[in-house]
Amino acid sequence: MTYVTNDMPLAKVLENDPGVANILFDYGMHCLGCIMAKGETLAHAAHVHGVDPEQLPTTINSYLAGKTGARA
Numbered sequence: 001m002t003y004v005t006n007d008m009p010l011a012k013v014l015e016n017d018p019g020v021a022n023i024l025f026d027y028g029m030h031c032l033g034c035i036m037a038k039g040e041t042l043a044h045a046a047h048v049h050g051v052d053p054e055q056l057p058t059t060i061n062s063y064l065a066g067k068t069g070a071r072a
Contacts, residue, residue, distance in 0.1 A: 003061045006043035006053055013042055013060065017067075020060050027051045027059075 002016045013020055014032060021032055028049050042060075046053040 003064060004042060004057050006046075006057055007041050009038065010040050010042060010045055011038045017064060019067075020063065023060055023063055027056060 004013050004016070004020075010024075010029075010032065014024075024032060024045075027046075028051070029045060040048075042057060043053045045051075046056045
């Protein structure tokens with residue numbers, strides 16, 4: 001399993017697990033299909049949307065860990 005980091009492009013995060021889209025929607029990131037998502041990093045997207053850039057990957061990685069029974 002690939003855990004996410006702040007330097008990963010949004011497109012890569014979604015490619016690894018499309019279910020992450022629901023988390024991003026919950027954080028107000030509704031433009032996941034826009035051209036910026038292909039190159040914009042998770043940290044930059046968080047900053048632009050007023051989201052704590054440290055909390056977002058933690059939340060996503062907790063979700064991913066729960067799917068596999070692993071720990072993030």
